[in-house]
Amino acid sequence: MSKAQTLERLKARRLTMLAQAEEMAQLGTWAWDVASDQTTWSKATYDIHGFDRDQAPPDLAGVLAIYHPEDAALLARMVDEAVREGTNYALQARIYRPDGSLRHVVARGAAERGPGGEVIGLFGTFIDVTSLKLADDEVRRSEALHRHLMENARDIFVRESPEGVILEASAGCRALGYEPEELVGVNVVSLIHRGDLETLRAAHEANRAEDPTDRDREYRVRAKDGHYVWLQGSAIPVRDADGGVREVVSIVRNINDYRLSRDALAVSETRYRLITEQITDVVACCNPEGLVTFVSPSIEALVGHRPEELVGGDSMRFIHPDDKKAVRRAVAAYVAKGPGAPSPSIEYRAVRKDGQVIWLEGHPVAIYDAVTGALLELQDCTRDISARKALEADLGAARDAAEAAAAVKSAFLANMSHEIRTPLTAILGYSDLLTAQSGLDGVGRRHLERIRAGSQALLSIVNDVLDFSKLEAQQAEIAPEPVAIAKMTEEALALFSPQAQDKGLDLTFEVDGPLPAHLMVDPHRLRQILFNLIGNAVKFTVAGEVRLKVAYAADLERLHLFVADTGPGMDAIQTARLFQRFSQVDAASTRKHGGTGLGLAICKGLAEAMGGGVSVESTPGQGSVFHVHLWAPVTDLSGPSEPELEAAPADDLKVLVVDDNDVNRELARLLLESFGAQVLEAPDGESALALVQAGPVDLILMDIRMPGLDGPSTLRRLRGQPGPNQAVPVLAFSADADLEGAPWAHEFDGLVRKPIVAAELLAAIGRCLEPPTADAQILRSVQ
Known part of the structure; x- marks a missing residue:
């Protein structure tokens, strides 16, 4: 094989290996030839963009169509600059693949230049970084959440080393007065209350354990100002690959208020248990259905039942059958008033276990739900009141x-x-x-x-005896009327002139300051007070004077009277018992001057009944001053004029005297005849009714207490039967103690008290014989 063939074979092999490496690394490549406008894509580039590998690569416009609009515009600009200027580019972009999924890619491109330096093409790479982008976003989100929690959570997040040195603290530590950076580097041991160091040691031991089960701990931590705060911490150890503790993350919260409340509740519970177990009263609780949920041990001494016998049973179990309905009704009425109603006191009988009936007093208290207002429980404190009832x-x-x-x-x-x-x-x-x-x-x-x-x-x-009896029984009647106060008090003093002259004493009357013309006061009771005080002063004074001074305090509407004498005076012991009933300064005075010893006690009672009081100032050998103050408002009206007692209204009157006592009848007859009246007599009510049928009379004087038909009954019979005297005036004639307050007093036309005082009898006759008003005539006709 020639050298050239060998080189070609190696080159082909390199290209094949490069293509395999790109596909294994999911690295997409592409190339674009400017002259032919042809584009070539690698298999990974097809996969990244979601296109079918059997299709021809799309042109630039087709690629940009699946990019996010913002990223597509940026990529187009970068490609244009790369073609024009031969620059390189890189960007992270978002693409929406044909299947709709979003992918994040990193696109890089570089220019290819020709011999003359011109750009003849572009080539580049695509890397799918979606998983990295999502992981990065998650990390960022987690870090943001961590930072948010560290800065805003009220709980305190603490990272510390296995040795307990703080690595990081959240902003929640500011509640203790610390800034987070102040705690970094501080060992937590220096912050823990020494009484809680054992708790901290146990927490560290738990952190080193393979599977700690008890991470929640409560301990006290020193705040920056030096006081200790209760915290609750939950520690989570962070381990390395070998299982060792790399650091500890703790979540700590402030439980100071809760802990203090819990401790106070524990103390209160202990105290409550102590009280309920020691007190003799019974504390019991029941639910809204009336079932007992708790009862104190003292129940056994009270009713003979042990607490466990009653818990879970009817709360009314030992209440007497006759009282159960009333107790239920009282409790229901209390609960119906709702929260805030005062606890009622309910008394009822209970039947002990041995059958004995006792009296109990309960004070139920309703406990309501603070949110819904529903009744949660009834608590009751019950005590034995049998002795009190007896x-x-x-x-x-x-x-x-x-x-x-x-x-x-x-x-x-x-x-x-x-x-x-x-x-x-x-x-x-x-x-x-x-x-x-x-x-x-x-x-x-x-x-x-x-x-x-x-x-x-x-x-x-x-x-005196009768007046004191009325005062003691609070039955004394006070009838204020307009009184010319200066005239009345001066006349009261003048009545004692004969006695004073016989003893060679001077009587002095004095007005201190402005005195209203008329005051509202009971004149009869006021005279009674003055007669007692002035009479005593004249009686006990041998030489010198008796002085009556009158003053008025307008701002208090109070009348002041001062009776001063130059008598023997009294010491403190004597004045202390002066106003006591049946008491005089010494026995010798009783023998010398007589009296019942009730006069000053009556004065005191009358003054108090009239809204005032009596006091005395006295020095032995220098005389005494009695001070009386009474409530007496000013009035513009004058009092009723006194009757002309000297008149003789009995001339030519025919008067019927009805009395079972022949002496009283004879005395009344002689008195009336001396004033020219003709008098008829009747010894009882029946005789009187027979006489009034025989002929008219002008007036009837009728005794109240008579055997057989008494005075009021006779009067009612007279008014109820027709006859010449059906409307005749009838005067009550009686020796009874309280004529004005008698229930029959209003039925008579007037009252005459025994013993007879001629002037009072004639005045009463004159008043009842005045021509009646039209209203009086109508009233008389229907009686």
């Missing part, structure tokens, strides 16, 4: 007994008043009649005056 029963019996005793006391006082006033009526009445007669010598008149004075003293004692 005490309440005893107190109820004692209260009933006390009320019965009070009723007996009231009845006794009313009866005592009636029984004492009845003979006093005769004594005082006949004393007044004898006093009005002439012909008595000096001795007889003096004896008569002493009888009258003793009777008045006895009447005063009765009134």
